[in-house]
Amino acid sequence: MKKVLLALTAVAAMTGSASAADLGARPYVKAPMPAPVANWTGxxxxxxxxxxxxNADQHVQTTVGAVPLTIDxxxxxxGWFGTVxxxxxxxxxxxxxxxxxxxxxxxSIRATIQDPIVGITGNQKLETSWAAGVRLGWLVAPNVLSYVNGGYSGAHFGQTNFTTLGGTPAGIHLNSYNRNGWFVGGGVENSLNIFGVSSPGWFMKTEYRSAFYNAKTSNELFDGTNALVGRDIRANSWNQTISTSLVYRFNWTGPVVAKY
Known part of the structure; x- marks a missing residue:
């Protein structure tokens, strides 16, 4: 009896091993990867x-004899400008x-400075300016950013040469000067891939900006090298700009995929 049981056990063991050998190796299934996520940090x-x-709100005051005349x-x-x-x-x-x-x-963004009491007018140019600030944006799409910004700004206004209201040179000028102020604005920045262009790292942004500069009182109009007394022009300068820029983001070599 014992011999019979031992024989049956051996047969069952061999049958099980053969069945296992007939089975193929378990296939490896790779875990699904998440969709690529763009990274704007950098x-x-x-x-x-x-x-x-x-635009400039001007207060003009001119003394003629003993009677001061003023006008607001x-x-x-x-004009146009470039930016970097x-x-x-x-x-x-x-x-x-x-x-x-x-x-x-x-x-060269021009503005008019005029003294209608004396009868002189001139063009003043905003020649250069700078700005430093912060911005905050929200991604309307992984590669499209809508943002607002604001900060501090400085500007250099060039020399103004005056003419009479009839266009004849008046021989009077206002020296160049610098003013500081602040700005607010906003815009949209997007990857060029949105237009079907394969250009990793290249973006385009369009931005509106409104800058307000401190008032300047010009009480030193010059006739050649001599200051003319009794003439005073005070102006607040407000400049609005719209620009389009090409942007290169150093970290944007392609979408970032989470590691597992």
Whole structure:
């Protein structure tokens, strides 16, 4: 009896081994990967250009004899400019981006300075300016950022040469000067891939900016090298610009995929 049981056990063992050998190896199934996530954190540089409008609220005071005459007026103008800059962004909470930046502008945005009491007028140019500030944005898409910004700004206004209201040179000028102020604005930045262009790291941004500069009291109008007394022009300068820039983001070599 024992011999019979031992024989049956041996047969069962051999049958089980043969069945296991007939089974193929278990196939390896790779875990699904999540969709690529864009990363906006990193440094960037940009350059571009645009157009601007200039407005100035002016208070003109001129002393004729013993009687002071005054007039308040708003003068304006327009022009173009180029811009270059750099910045750094941090992406947080999934779809929010915050950053710091600095840029410079150069060009010719003109505004009129006029003294209708004496009868002189001239064009003043905003020749160069700079800005440093912060921005906060929200990703409307993984590669499209809508943002607002603000900060501090400085500007250089060139020399103004006056003519009579009839256009004849008056032989009077106002020296160039610098003013400081602040700005607010906003815009949209997007990867060029949105247009079907394969260009990792290259972006385009379009931005509106409104800058307000401290008032300047011009009480030194010059006839050649001599200051003319009794003439005083005080102006607040407000400049609005719209620019389009090409942006290169150093960290953007492609979508970032989470590691497992």
């Amino acid at each position: 440094f960037y540089v940009f350059g571009g250009g645009g157009g601007g409008l200039s 007026q708003r003068q304006g103008g327009s 800059g750099a910045g750094y962004d941090w992406q947080f909470s999934g779809t929010w981006v915050a950053g710091v930046f600095a840029d410079g502008q150069f060009g």
